[in-house]
Each structure stands twice: as C-alpha cells, then as structure tokens.
Amino acid sequence: MTFVALEGFSGTGKTSLAVRMEGMGWLRLQESAHAVSRDVPVADRADTAADYSLLGATMTYSSIIASQRQARNIVSEGYLTSDLAYAKIRMELGKSTAYPRMLSMVKAMLSEPTLRPDLYIRLKAGNETINTRQLGKDDREKNLTEFFRTRYYTALEEIHLELDEMTVETVETDSDVDATLKVVVAVLEKRRVVTA
Numbered sequence: 001m002t003f004v005a006l007e008g009f010s011g012t013g014k015t016s017l018a019v020r021m022e023g024m025g026w027l028r029l030q031e032s033a034h035a036v037s038r039d040v041p042v043a044d045r046a047d048t049a050a051d052y053s054l055l056g057a058t059m060t061y062s063s064i065i066a067s068q069r070q071a072r073n074i075v076s077e078g079y080l081t082s083d084l085a086y087a088k089i090r091m092e093l094g095k096s097t098a099y100p101r102m103l104s105m106v107k108a109m110l111s112e113p114t115l116r117p118d119l120y121i122r123l124k125a126g127n128e129t130i131n132t133r134q135l136g137k138d139d140r141e142k143n144l145t146e147f148f149r150t151r152y153y154t155a156l157e158e159i160h161l162e163l164d165e166m167t168v169e170t171v172e173t174d175s176d177v178d179a180t181l182k183v184v185v186a187v188l189e190k191r192r193v194v195t196a
Contacts, residue, residue: 001072002119002188003065003117004074004188005117006018006077007168009148010043010130010134011125011133012130013180017075017173017177018076018077020181027064028076028077031078031082032082033054035058035060036057040053047096051083052102054086054087055083059080062112076117079117079120080106081159084159086152088155089152089155107163118193119193120167121171121184124153124173126174127149171183
C-alpha cells in the first residue's frame with residue numbers, strides 16, 4: 001500500500017485534498033495544527049513548547065502508520081518535514097529553540113522504513129489563492145507574517161536534503177480540489193506508487 005505526505009503552506013489545500021482522498025478509501029491523518037489542543041499556539045505565534053507539541057502530535061501517528069501501512073493507503077496532511085520547516089523558520093525568527101532537537105528526533109524516526117513516505121506531494125498555490133483561502137481559516141491557523149510564506153518552501157527543501165527525503169512531486173493547487181485530485185492521481189500513477 002502507499003503512504004503519501006502532503007506538504008504545503010497554509011491555504012494550499014492539504015486538508016481539502018486529504019478529505020477527498022479519504023473519500024476514496026485512504027486513511028487520513030490530520031495536520032498537527034488540527035490534532036493538538038486549541039490552547040497550543042500555531043503558525044507564526046508558536047514557540048519552543050508549541051513546536052514540541054506539534055511534532056509530538058505528528059509522532060503519535062507512527063504506530064498507526066506502522067500497523068496500517070500494509071493494509072491501507074495513507075495520506076497525511078503535513079508530516080514530520082512540515083513540522084520541521086515551521087520550527088526552522090520560528091528558530092530563525094527567534095521564537096523557538098526546538099529545531100535542532102526536533103531534527104535529531106525526525107532523523108531517528110525516518111530511519112525506520114515503515115515511517116518514511118513513499119512520496120511527498122508538495123502543494124503550491126499563488127498568493128491570490130492563498131490569501132482567499134486564508135480568509136476561510138480561523139484566526140488561530142492564519143499565518144500573518146510574510147516571512148513565513150516566502151521562507152516556507154526553501155526551508156522545506158533544505159530539510160528534505162538534510163534528511164535525504166527526495167521523493168517529492170510538486171502540484172499546483174490554484175484550481176479547484178477536484179482538478180487537483182486528478183493531477184495527484186496522475187502523479188501517483190506515473191510514479192507507480194499506488195498498489196490498490
């Protein structure tokens with residue numbers, strides 16, 4: 001079976017796409033920002049403790065992934081690399097010191113083959129699309145700092161190189177979710193990673 005991690009800045013459509021894939025029978029794992037208590041700050045308001053909480057939320061999926069990977073296709077809204085990208089940016093802004101320790105933990109986790117995604121699908125959208133979609137988010141999840149938006153993808157690329165997680169495809173998500181889903185299905189077929 002297949003394990004796919006969706007990556008992308010807030011507003012690029014990770015949740016919408018994962019919900020559609022769930023409707024096709026995939027096991028959906030929510031993004032860490034949706035899985036933690038609402039008392040945990042996210043986006044550009046998070047700090048060191050929040051970074052550990054967010055990573056911890058993603059890490060709780062490890063036993064689910066390990067036990068279900070042979071039985072079901074799995075799609076994760078964000079994954080360890082996404083948590084690291086945000087933590088790295090927060091470190092650069094002086095808001096968190098968690099990134100170096102988090103990187104070590106993630107390296108250890110990804111050394112376990114069952115926890116490594118078969119494919120990372122990096123979702124990208126234009127500023128107008130992201131701005132429109134950010135309007136629909138609650139205030140807790142909105143990224144208000146332009147630096148986050150401009151730095152996110154380069155931080156993600158640096159982390160992928162550091163972790164040797166290079167199985168990445170980029171999909172533009174400015175169109176509606178059904179059109180995006182068709183592109184993702186075509187990518188999965190091209191990569192021959194879907195086994196059921």
